[in-house]
Amino acid sequence: MKLLFMTFYAFFFVFCPGCSDREPGQSVTAKPIDTPKNTGVPMENQKVELTDWQWKQKLSPEQYNILRKKGTERPYTGEYYLKPEQDGTYVCAGCGNVIFKTASQFNSHCGWPSFSEAQPNSVTESTDTSYGMVRTEITCSRCGGHLGHVFEDGPGPTGLRYCINSAAMEFNEEQ
Numbered sequence: 817m818k819l820l821f822m823t824f825y826a827f828f829f830v831f832c833p834g835c836s837d838r839e840p841g842q843s844v845t846a847k848p849i850d851t852p853k854n855t856g857v858p859m860e861n862q863k864v865e866l867t868d869w870q871w872k873q874k875l876s877p878e879q880y881n882i883l884r885k886k887g888t889e890r891p892y893t894g895e896y897y898l899k900p901e902q903d904g905t906y907v908c909a910g911c912g913n914v915i916f917k918t919a920s921q922f923n924s925h926c927g928w929p930s931f932s933e934a935q936p937n938s939v940t941e942s943t944d945t946s947y948g949m950v951r952t953e954i955t956c957s958r959c960g961g962h963l964g965h966v967f968e969d970g971p972g973p974t975g976l977r978y979c980i981n982s983a984a985m986e987f988n989e990e991q
């Protein structure tokens with residue numbers, strides 16, 4: 817019986833390539849190469865992937881250190897740690913992805929810009945265990961740039977506090 821199963825598995829693995837959805841005779845190389853033009857994904861949702869050298873050319877040294885090297889600006893030094901008087905939108909300094917709005921910004925007195933919520937699908941969460949702490953890191957969903965962390969001690973209805981580096985963002989005043 818055992819031998820029968822082994823034979824079955826051997827058969828399955830050997831002939832598995834035949835299970836793929838390729839038409840008989842169609843070669844792998846015949847498939848068109850996916851380019852940004854034919855993915856059907858809107859331009860603003862397309863991933864931004866640059867080399868390390870390209871990021872260095874594009875960003876200021878501080879932006880590069882935060883976005884690409886997961887650095888943190890010193891508290892109370894960033895441009896946006898206090899909520900601006902004008903309403904507006906924050907975009908990722910690396911790729912222009914719209915990530916936060918002033919409507920969700922609050923003054924948390926921690927020294928960094930703080931928000932109750934991010935724009936839908938604009939940021940990605942992952943576990944960060946650096947410096948002996950377990951935190952939830954926030955990165956830009958479009959370019960992968962490090963933005964900051966999110967904590968569950970926010971005062972708003974979401975209970976969240978997105979703690980973000982000013983230098984990782986650019987602010988656009990609402991017209």
Ligand SMILES: [Zn+2]
Binds near residue numbers: 908910912960
């Ligand atoms: Zn980005």
